[in-house]
Amino acid sequence: MSYTEEVYERVVAQNPGEPEFHQAVKEVLDSLKVVIDKNEEEYRRLSILERLVEPERIISFRVPWVDDSGKVQVNKGYRVQFNSAIGPYKGGLRFHPSVNQSILKFLGFEQIFKNSLTGLPIGGGKGGSNFDPKGKSDREVMAFCQSFMTELCKYIGADTDVPAGDIGVGGREIGYLYGQYKRIRDLSEGVLTGKGLTYGGSLVRTQATGYGVVYILDELMKAHNDELSGKTVIVTGSGNVAIYAAEKATQLGAKVVAMCDSNGYIHDSEGIKLDIVKDIKEVKRGRIREYADRVEGASFTEGVGIWNIKCDVYLPCATQNELGLDAVKTLIANGCKYIVEGANMPTTLDATEYAMENGVLFLPGKASNAGGVATSALEMSQNSMRLSWSAEEVDEKLHGIMKDIYKKIDDAAQRYDMKDNFVVGANIAGFEKVVDAMKAQGIV
Structure with a gap:
């Protein structure tokens, strides 16, 4: 049995009941086989794949909040901090009834390679809750977001983990989350992206x-x-x-x-x-x-x-x-x-x-779809420098990043004689940068 097959079987055995995560890992490992086989002895010795498929940290917590009728509601909250080899964890928060650990692990795993492809120094993470903002009043959404951030704020920061929006988390939710973070931590920093333009957001995001x-x-x-x-x-x-x-x-x-x-x-x-x-x-x-x-x-x-x-x-x-x-x-x-x-x-x-x-x-x-997280990273840069770029500047940088991603994935596919197989190309190009950083940093 090949190294990639062994690791996939281990993932399925150790993560039962997580089909979305299994699917994401299988898709990546299958396409990495051509790279892994060339370096199998070294990767086995360093347990590169075992470390790659295991999140560095998963935070799970309850989120109690009060609805408009005065009843206390309780949801589940998560943050999956998957891989920080090339930078702070970066990835969205999803508020949707379907959210569970399997979905967030699949999203966080995908995010590692997506973020690597942007060429920017950001690692992979994802989070969210099974809370459904649809049909909720602004006050109910605010109450939920404030409770969610009261717990999440212990684990994130501008140089640690920078969440953004995803399904169910738009400008309204980001505003409530950021306000609560600032209130508790007493910090005005780029801890969230997708913020409003009046408080550190980026044009074109x-x-x-x-x-x-x-x-x-x-x-x-x-x-x-x-x-x-x-x-x-x-x-x-x-x-x-x-x-x-x-x-x-x-x-x-x-x-x-x-x-x-x-x-x-x-x-x-x-x-x-x-x-x-x-x-x-x-x-x-x-x-x-x-x-x-x-x-x-x-x-x-x-x-x-x-x-x-x-x-x-x-x-x-x-x-x-x-x-x-x-x-x-x-x-x-x-x-x-x-x-x-x-x-x-x-x-x-x-x-x-x-x-x-x-x-x-x-x-x-x-x-x-890496353009969103790439522009989130550009928002992080603007926050760090305490300035904002024009829409034209951001759009030009975004366009350049997407051109570069196409070039990287096309090159990787051709290097392994798989022209026009951009699934393989994307996984290989994303993996190569992450694995180099993991090897350089020792066993962490």
Whole structure:
């Protein structure tokens, strides 16, 4: 049995009931096998993989808070500090009923390689709670966030661990979390990213993940003598990442014809009108079905199935494992040539393999959605220097980082004779930097 197979079996045995974490580890270890085999003796001696798959620290805690009826509610809170070899832990907080330790470990593990690919000095971490902000009043959200941060603040700091937002954690939640951190620790520091512009936030941070997805897509298409202009695009989701991926794709001449949320999907053959989507989702916190009521000729379909709409480019920007094998087969049959992940692990392993085996150019989320965390790291830099850059400066840096990520993953794939296998390329390029730092720092 190979070293990677041994470590994977150990992960499954020692982490029962954590399928998302198992899936993330398997995907990475399978693609690292070509690198590990060349250095197996040294990596075994140093237990590199055993150390890589085990979080440095997991913090789990209860979060009691009082709802508007005066009843005490209790949620679970977590922070997974996975790997700090190349810098302080960095990764979002997710507030969603589905949050559990398995999901946060998978996200934190992915974050190690994603953060490495940015070229910036940030390690991998993730956190969150099974609290659901949907339907809660601002006061209830504030009460929860303050209780959550009262415990979390003991374990984070500008040079230790810098959380950001994720699903369910936007500007409102970051504001409440930061206010409580500052109140307890008496520190005004860049301990959170995604902050408001009046208290240390960065311009372009809101748009960064979605813009980054399209910037790296653009690099991929150019490298294959193609262009985004004139292409038909589907973007799944209708949150932050999806909205700004659609916005940048539209700016570059594509037509985005479909988006969705957890209730169903909209189709507008004339091209999605993003000002209306933003009003529904960002202003009113409503459901995507409202788009069809407001735009003549648009339709809403309840449930899943957005992949049945014909497209050239498919950008899954909603959540993990949203795109399965049958859906990918349908996309390919309808002429889809590019799948670029905007969410974390939105495509199942069998669907990913099928897509790449059948001519689809596929970019994995750890490379293609790295623009958000990269811009968070730029926010950290601005906070440390007590200054702020213009939107143009930040966008230029973001664009440069995404170009560089494409170059790194393409180079890594070609070095191991796997041209256009960007899953392998991303994992190898991310791993090489982390493992060098781990070896240099001794057994820690």
